[in-house]
Structure formats: structure tokens, C-alpha cells
Amino acid sequence: MFPMKAIWPLLASNALILSQQHLIKSKKYSHLCRKNAQKFLSFFSNADGMTDSTQIPTNLDHHLFHPDASRAEALLKDCPVHAPTPMTEIDLLTEEVGISRLWLKDESDRMGLGSFKALGGAFAVARMIADKAGSEDFSSQATKNTAAEMVFITASAGNHGLSVAAGAKVFGAKAVIVLAAAVPESFANRIRAKSADVLRVDGSYDESVEVARQVARDKDWILLADGSWEGYIDRPALVMEGYCVIPEECRAAFAKLDVWPTHVYLQAGVGGLAAALSAHIRLNWAEQPEIIVVEPDAAPCLQRSVEAGRLTRVDGADSNMGRLDCKDASLIAFRALQQDADRFVTITDEEATAAVNTFARYGIATTPSGAAGLAAPTAASPGPDARCLLIVSEGPEGD
Numbered sequence: 001m002f003p004m005k006a007i008w009p010l011l012a013s014n015a016l017i018l019s020q021q022h023l024i025k026s027k028k029y030s031h032l033c034r035k036n037a038q039k040f041l042s043f044f045s046n047a048d049g050m051t052d053s054t055q056i057p058t059n060l061d062h063h064l065f066h067p068d069a070s071r072a073e074a075l076l077k078d079c080p081v082h083a084p085t086p087m088t089e090i091d092l093l094t095e096e097v098g099i100s101r102l103w104l105k106d107e108s109d110r111m112g113l114g115s116f117k118a119l120g121g122a123f124a125v126a127r128m129i130a131d132k133a134g135s136e137d138f139s140s141q142a143t144k145n146t147a148a149e150m151v152f153i154t155a156s157a158g159n160h161g162l163s164v165a166a167g168a169k170v171f172g173a174k175a176v177i178v179l180a181a182a183v184p185e186s187f188a189n190r191i192r193a194k195s196a197d198v199l200r201v202d203g204s205y206d207e208s209v210e211v212a213r214q215v216a217r218d219k220d221w222i223l224l225a226d227g228s229w230e231g232y233i234d235r236p237a238l239v240m241e242g243y244c245v246i247p248e249e250c251r252a253a254f255a256k257l258d259v260w261p262t263h264v265y266l267q268a269g270v271g272g273l274a275a276a277l278s279a280h281i282r283l284n285w286a287e288q289p290e291i292i293v294v295e296p297d298a299a300p301c302l303q304r305s306v307e308a309g310r311l312t313r314v315d316g317a318d319s320n321m322g323r324l325d326c327k328d329a330s331l332i333a334f335r336a337l338q339q340d341a342d343r344f345v346t347i348t349d350e351e352a353t354a355a356v357n358t359f360a361r362y363g364i365a366t367t368p369s370g371a372a373g374l375a376a377p378t379a380a381s382p383g384p385d386a387r388c389l390l391i392v393s394e395g396p397e398g399d
């Protein structure tokens with residue numbers, strides 16, 4: 001269905017293609033960084049330069065996305081750099097955590113991009129090009145011409161931007177990635193190596209989100225955020241659909257083992273990963289685990305939103321879990337997790353660092369964001385009979 005053998009290798013290509021000049025000067029948007037993020041979000045609700053077909057339903061259909069891996073798997077099937085990521089059992093760690101069995105789904109090398117996010121942004125780019133072109137034949141000149149006119153822009157804590165950049169490169173579109181001051185330069189370099197432009201914002205992650213929205217409006221570019229809000233659902237819904245490949249791979253592995261986890265720990269930033277996995281698990285797994293969402297104590301936006309029964313912004317210091325340090329939850333994720341998750345817990349920076357060190361002792365290199373799932377059962381064991389699944393959501397940051 002997707003004749004992409006020729007173009008897919010670009011996704012994992014390490015060839016360094018130097019960034020073009022920045023298309024825009026961050027100074028122009030610096031005034032936005034001083035504004036209150038929440039005010040901006042309300043002001044621009046429903047105003048992100050797109051027609052959103054999914055208005056918030058008044059009934060309680062809590063899945064505002066398609067929790068099904070089949071379209072993403074169809075796209076990936078001809079991709080030479082795609083393979084299921086390893087799900088490994090670590091016997092020795094069970095004693096340390098005080099549980100019976102422990103599996104790690106290791107996303108640290110997903111498609112050569114270093115994190116699970118490789119599955120989301122790139123899939124959304126492909127879908128949007130196919131939808132606009134009216135064809136899924138990405139090798140046809142007509143589809144290429146359509147793609148060449150599309151410019152995707154997003155703010156990112158790093159990995160989502162890398163995925164959008166890689167997708168844009170593979171499918172022949174352009175990408176501009178807005179990065180907050182705290183995002184390591186190693187991400188900027190990896191994003192530029194995918195031929196995308198990087199726009200640095202001298203401000204927080206929230207402020208980079210504001211800038212991306214404003215630039216998209218000004219330039220008439222396509223905002224492809226991984227978070228969602230009222231009036232902006234369809235595109236992040238595609239991103240989350242791409243993540244569903246992960247729980248489908250886990251489902252197949254557990255079905256083969258004929259044993260299922262009793263507890264699944266999912267670290268969350270805006271909540272896209274946790275919500276996509278939870279929804280897929282609830283709909284497709286033969287045995288249902290307890291699902292625990294893990295957030296930094298500096299940014300428990302999902303926990304607070306679920307407690308309040310509505311999206312609730314949180315304030316807090318910066319966390320060392322950079323990719324999880326989101327003060328606003330995604331609306332799609334909040335709606336899904338309200339019903340699909342069992343518990344929300346927070347962890348400290350020190351606990352996340354300890355989890356990184358624990359993984360390192362077992363030869364697994366990751367970051368505090370990637371290791372956060374381990375910190376929760378380590379802090380409060382679910383009991384000696386528990387069988388836990390954790391996601392190592394990224395590899396090391398690199399230089």
C-alpha cells in the first residue's frame with residue numbers, strides 16, 4: 001500500500017545536513033514569552049489555522065483519537081529501519097523493586113531516532129500529506145508536489161520535534177521546530193541533521209508552544225503539536241495513533257508468553273504516550289492491568305486535572321525530567337486517562353536520577369524522563385506478586 005522502500009532509509013540516516021538559515025528570528029516573538037501562557041491558550045482557542053472536525057463531544061466518548069495501531073503498522077511495514085523494539089525481562093531487578101516479574105519495553109532506539117516519539121510525529125506528517133494529496137502513493141510526483149508545499153511547525157521538548165523533522169524529510173515536506181531554552185543543543189543538532197530549521201526561544205516550554213502557534217498563524221504553516229486543546233484535536237490525535245504501535249507490540253509479546261502484567265507504569269508529559277497506551281490496553285489486552293501514570297512532582301498536570309475534573313494548569317520549578325516537565329496536559333490525553341488510568345503518582349528529581357542509575361547497572365542507558373517509570377514502583381512497591389511493565393521511553397541525550 002505504501003511504496004516507500006526507497007525513501008524510508010532517510011528516516012534513520014545520520015548524514016549531517018547543515019541547517020538552512022533560520023527562517024524567522026526568535027526576537028520577533030519574544031514579547032509572547034512574557035505573556036501568561038494560560039491567557040494565550042484561551043485567547044487562541046479554536047484559532048490554530050485549521051479546520052478541526054473533532055469538536056469536544058458533549059457525550060462522554062472519552063477517546064478523541066483512534067486507539068488502533070493498524071494504520072501506523074501499514075505505513076511502517078515497508079520501512080527497512082522499522083522493527084519492534086525489544087521487550088526484555090529483567091529478573092535481577094525484581095528483587096530490588098520487591099515484585100515478582102519485570103518487563104521493560106525499550107524505546108531507546110525506535111527507528112534510529114532515540115525515543116518512542118519516532119512513531120507519532122512522523123506518522124502524523126505522512127497521514128496529513130496523504131490526506132491532502134488524496135493518495136497514499138508517496139512516490140508519485142503529484143504526492144511529492146503536495147508535500148513540497150507543506151511546512152510543519154511544532155514546539156518540542158526534543159523528541160517530538162525530531163520525529164516531525166524526520167517525517168518531513170522522508171516524505172518531502174519542510175519542518176520548523178521551536179525549542180525552549182532548556183532543550184539540550186544535542187536535540188537541536190539532531191533536528192537540523194534532518195534538514196529542519198530550529199527556532200530557539202529564550203523561554204520555557206510553554207512559551208515555545210505559544211511561539212509555534214503564533215508563527216503558524218502568521219506564516220500559514222501547519223501546526224503539528226503533540227499536545228491538544230479545545231478546537232485543536234485532529235493533528236495530535238494522529239500523533240497518538242502512531243504511539244499505539246507500542247502497546248500492540250507488547251500485546252503480541254504477552255499473548256505469546258501467555259502471561260500478562262498486573263501493573264503498567266507510564267510516564268507522562270502532556271499525556272499522549274500514557275493515554276495512547278492506556279486506551280489501547282483497555283480495548284485490546286486479554287488481561288487488564290492496573291495502569292499508573294507517573295509525573296514529575298514539579299509538573300503533575302494530569303493528576304491535578306483529573307482531580308479537578310477539568311484541564312488544570314500547574315506551576316512549579318523546572319524538573320530534571322525535561323520531556324515530562326509540561327505544565328499543561330493534552331485535552332485528548334486528559335479525557336482518555338480520566339477513565340482508562342487507575343492512579344496518578346508523582347516522583348521527585350532525585351528518584352528519577354536514582355532510576356537512571358539503577359538502569360545503568362543493568363546496562364540500560366537512559367535519562368530521568370526515560371527512567372521515570374521505574375521510580376514509581378521503586379518508591380512504593382505494588383507487592384511481591386506484582387508483574388510490572390515499564391517503558392524506557394528514550395535513550396541517552398548525547399552530546
Ligand SMILES: Cc1ncc(COP(=O)(O)O)c(C=O)c1O
Pocket residue numbers: 115117157158159160226267268269270271272273274323324369370393394
Ligand atoms: C522520552 C520521553 N518520555 C516521555 C514523554 C512523555 O510523553 P507525553 O508528552 O506524550 O506525555 C516524552 C515527551 O516528549 C518523552 O520525550
